[in-house]
Amino acid sequence: MNISAPTALAAELVHIEQFELQCEAWPLLLPLVCRLPAVEPFASELLPAVLGDYVLDVADRQQAPPDFAAVAALCGLAACLGNKVRIRPKQNDDWEVVPNLWGAIIGRPSAMKSPAMKFALGPVYQIEADMRDAWEGALKDKAVEDALAAITQKDSKKRAEKALRSGDHNQARSLLEGTAQKEEEARPSPRLLVNDATVEKLGELLNENPHGLLLTRDELSGFLARMEAEEYQSDPAFYLEAFNGDGKFTYDRIGRGTVHIEQCTLSLIGGVQPTRIAPLVRAALGGTNNDGLIQRLQMAVWPDDIGSWEWIDRSPNLLARLAYEDAFKTLHELELSGQSFMRFTSDAQAMFRTWMTETQAEARSGNLSTILESHILKMPNTIVSLALIFELLEGGRAAVGEVATGRALGWADYLRSHANRLYAAGDTMVETGAKLIVERRHLLPTHFTARDIQRKAWAGLGDRDAVQAAIDMLVDSHHCRSTPTKIGPSGGRPSDIFQWNPMLKGEA
Numbered sequence: 068m069n070i071s072a073p074t075a076l077a078a079e080l081v082h083i084e085q086f087e088l089q090c091e092a093w094p095l096l097l098p099l100v101c102r103l104p105a106v107e108p109f110a111s112e113l114l115p116a117v118l119g120d121y122v123l124d125v126a127d128r129q130q131a132p133p134d135f136a137a138v139a140a141l142c143g144l145a146a147c148l149g150n151k152v153r154i155r156p157k158q159n160d161d162w163e164v165v166p167n168l169w170g171a172i173i174g175r176p177s178a179m180k181s182p183a184m185k186f187a188l189g190p191v192y193q194i195e196a197d198m199r200d201a202w203e204g205a206l207k208d209k210a211v212e213d214a215l216a217a218i219t220q221k222d223s224k225k226r227a228e229k230a231l232r233s234g235d236h237n238q239a240r241s242l243l244e245g246t247a248q249k250e251e252e253a254r255p256s257p258r259l260l261v262n263d264a265t266v267e268k269l270g271e272l273l274n275e276n277p278h279g280l281l282l283t284r285d286e287l288s289g290f291l292a293r294m295e296a297e298e299y300q301s302d303p304a305f306y307l308e309a310f311n312g313d314g315k316f317t318y319d320r321i322g323r324g325t326v327h328i329e330q331c332t333l334s335l336i337g338g339v340q341p342t343r344i345a346p347l348v349r350a351a352l353g354g355t356n357n358d359g360l361i362q363r364l365q366m367a368v369w370p371d372d373i374g375s376w377e378w379i380d381r382s383p384n385l386l387a388r389l390a391y392e393d394a395f396k397t398l399h400e401l402e403l404s405g406q407s408f409m410r411f412t413s414d415a416q417a418m419f420r421t422w423m424t425e426t427q428a429e430a431r432s433g434n435l436s437t438i439l440e441s442h443i444l445k446m447p448n449t450i451v452s453l454a455l456i457f458e459l460l461e462g463g464r465a466a467v468g469e470v471a472t473g474r475a476l477g478w479a480d481y482l483r484s485h486a487n488r489l490y491a492a493g494d495t496m497v498e499t500g501a502k503l504i505v506e507r508r509h510l511l512p513t514h515f516t517a518r519d520i521q522r523k524a525w526a527g528l529g530d531r532d533a534v535q536a537a538i539d540m541l542v543d544s545h546h547c548r549s550t551p552t553k554i555g556p557s558g559g560r561p562s563d564i565f566q567w568n569p570m571l572k573g574e575a
Contacts, residue, residue, distance in 0.1 A: 069375055072173055072260075076082065079270065081184040090201040090264055091126065093545060093548075093568050093569070093570060095335075095545065095570075096138070096544065096545050096546060096568060096571070097544040098544070099501050099502050099540065099541075099544055100371055100498070102486045102489050102490055103369075103492075103495060104488050104491050106369065106485050106487075106488050107480060107485075108370070108483040108486040109132065109133045109368075110372075110477070110481075110483070112474070112477065113137065113474065113478055114474075115457060115460050115461055117391065117393075117394045117462070118391060119137075119389035120386075120390065120391070120395075121387040121388050121390070122137050122140060122187070122391075123138045124383060124384040124387050124388075125183065125186045125383075126183070126370075127379060128381065129179050129186075129379075130179070130182060130376050131180075131182070131183050131373070131454070132178070132372075133151055133180065134172070134326060134368040134370040135174070135180055135183035135187070135368070135370075136183045136184075136186060136187040137187075137368075138170045138366050138368050139188055139273045139336050139459040140187040140188075141170070141189035141366065141453065141456065142168045142169070142281065142336035143190070143191045143281060143334075144398055144456055145166050145257060145281075145334045145452065146167070146252075146280060146281030147194065147259070147399040148165075148166055148401065148459070149165075149167070149279030149332055149400070150277075150278055150279055150313065150330055150457065151163045151401060151403075151409065152315075152387060152403055152404065152406075152409065152459070153165050153408040153409075154355040154408060154409055154410070154450045154451050154452070154454070154467065155408050155410050156167065156279045156390060156410075156411065156423075156447065157410075157416075157420060158410060158411075158416060161503040163408060164312075164451050164452060165278060165311070165332055166453075167310070167312040167313075167332055167333060167334040167335075167450065167452070168334050168335075168365065168452060168556075169310060169334065169335040169336075169363050169365055169366060170327070170364065170365075170366030170367065170368075170440065171287055171336070171338070171344070171366070171367040171368070172184065172338045172339075172367075173338075173339055173344055173368065173369035173489070174340070174369070174372070175193060175340060175341065176340060180338035181285055181338055184283070184337075184338060188260075188281075188336075188494045189392075189393065190392045190394075190395035190396070191260060191281060191395060192260065193280065193392070194396065194399050195257075195258065195259040197258075198258075198259070200391050203239075203256075205444065209409070212387065217259075229238075229455065247535035255275050257275075257276060258275070258276050258280060259276070259280060259399075259435045260281050260283060261280050261281070261282050261283075262284065263284075266302050266305040266306075267318060267326065269282075269305075269333075270316065270318065270326050270331075270563060271326065272304050273328050273333070274326070274328055274329065275277075276470060277310070277329065277330050277332075278330075278332065279330070279334065280332070280333055280335075281334045281335070281336065282316055282333055282334070282336075282337075283335075283337060284335075284337035285335055285337065285338060286338060287337030287338060287339040288339045288343035288344060288347070291347050291360060294306070294345070294358065295373060297559055301318075301356045302549070303359075303360060305318070305463060306333070306360065307328050307382075308331045309315030309332070309333035311331070312331070312332045313330070313331075313332070315327070315328060315330070316328045316331050317550035334516045337365075341492060341529055342527075344500075345493060345495060345499075346363060346496060346527070346533075348361060348464065348489060349492070349493035349497075349533070350494045352490065352493045354440055357462070361438070361442075362441045362442040364489075365442070365445060365448075365539075366449065366482065367482075367485060367486065368482070368484050369374065369488045369489060370485075375573070389438070397459075398456070398460070400458060401459065403464060406464075409455060409458070409464075409465070409466055409467055411467045411472065412466045412467065412468050412469065414452070414468075414469050415469045415471070417470050418469065418472050419450070419451070420473055421448055422479065426443060426447065426479075427444075428444040430444050431472070436490065438490060439486065439487075442486050443486075446479060446482070446483075449478075450475045450476065450478065450479050451467075451475070453474070453478050454467050454474075454475035455471075457470075457475060458471035497533075497536045498540065499527055500527045500528050500534070500536070500537035501540040501541050501544075502548075503525055503526070503528065504525075504528070504569055505541070505546060505571070507523075507525065508567060510523065511523075514550065514564050514565065515565055516562045516565070517531065517534045517538055517562075517563065518562070520534050520537075520538070521534045541565075542565075546567065546568055546571065547565045547566060547567050548566065548568070549563045550564050550565070
């Protein structure tokens with residue numbers, strides 16, 4: 068039976084009236100917004116000209132944020148310097164800092180992270196290649212000397228036999244002693260870089276290269292995630308020691324026996340996507356995995372994307388590149404005769420003391436999250452390391468002065484803004500999850516539970532805590548709300564059941 072037009076119109080009006088009544092019972096929808104905090108842009112004054120000119124040249128030719136190349140360069144320089152020279156930030160105290168640095172360049176897949184890191188670390192790769200060439204040359208020379216020694220030894224042995232037959236025991240003995248050589252084990256190829264190694268192998272490499280190494284990872288999230296795996300549960304302790312740069316470490320393994328590492332000096336640099344770092348930050352914020360590794364990424368930068376792009380096709384700045392390469396060679400070959408550490412000048416000391424006093428007061432105020440507090444309390448080591456590196460690059464060899472210290476304190480403000488963005492990544496992950504649930508609400512029951520969402524295993528929503536945090540955001544923004552539930556006849560804890568706000572498009 069067909070419904071007449073007036074009857075159909077009346078039914079539609081009733082439906083609209085009911086929908087309006089339903090909407091009146093709900094607060095207005097609020098946008099799902101959790102924007103990342105603003106960060107300080109990279110300024111050319113943060114680097115001495117010997118580095119800055121080439122870093123800006125690379126960034127311009129690649130159309131990438133200069134932050135990426137700048138941070139990679141400093142981590143590379145820290146590895147070239149290693150533990151050869153240290154800094155004592157106080158005038159009388161023996162507090163001593165090894166200038167190793169841990170950095171992370173954070174950006175979306177097409178942000179040119181890997182090319183920037185490759186160009187920035189070019190001199191480090193070249194230094195290692197030169198060391199390998201020299202080592203191979205030394206091996207060839209040794210092989211020739213060994214062959215000559217073998218001929219001499221053979222001849223001396225014949226002469227000794229003749230002397231012995233003639234009854235001259237002393238001459239025979241003298242001839243053999245003159246050619247006897249102690250067998251020397253071949254020295255392994257020197258290293259400066261390592262990409263992927265077990266902690267046991269890394270320990271052996273550090274013993275072979277006691278001044279320190281640079282760990283580079285094109286995708287840092289894999290390294291950080293491995294620290295959470297049960298089969299690598301002993302690895303974080305080693306890396307936490309290596310961050311300080313002056314620690315010792317001993318491990319005992321059935322296969323390798325006991326290996327003692329006298330100097331755990333390791334700098335680190337790698338790239339990572341925001342979607343990969345966010346879950347790790349969230350785990351640290353929630354306390355489910357707060358081993359302190361994230362807070363040690365002191366040189367972590369997360370710059371804004373470049374808004375525009377243009378075609379750049381020109382030759383590199385040759386003078387800038389040569390000066391840049393010389394800076395790495397200078398620190399790698401640096402030897403301060405009879406001096407293993409430097410201190411601040413009196414004026415530079417006052418600058419650092421003022422900054423550190425303010426930093427300690429903020430960190431201990433109780434107004435910061437535990438993870439950000441931990442990050443800030445580790446910043447002094449990073450800042451004095453930068454000040455030492457800048458002073459050495461400018462030719463200073465006696466004490467760290469005001470210019471280098473002022474530049475390092477500029478990095479303190481810059482890096483702090485990026486740390487704020489990094490630790491806000493956990494909240495952005497919640498926002499992303501909440502938006503995904505709204506977009507895919509048609510795949511959920513009309514009345515749904517957190518478990519209904521978790522079973523879908525959508526990206527970023529695979530665990531209960533992540534799902535609950537996203538639902539909490541949806542409830543706070545009035546996208547959905549829980550409905551009263553009753554305990555069933557078998558008892559037990561009732562599940563929260565949620566319903567969508569009818570004002571959402573498509574729910575009318």
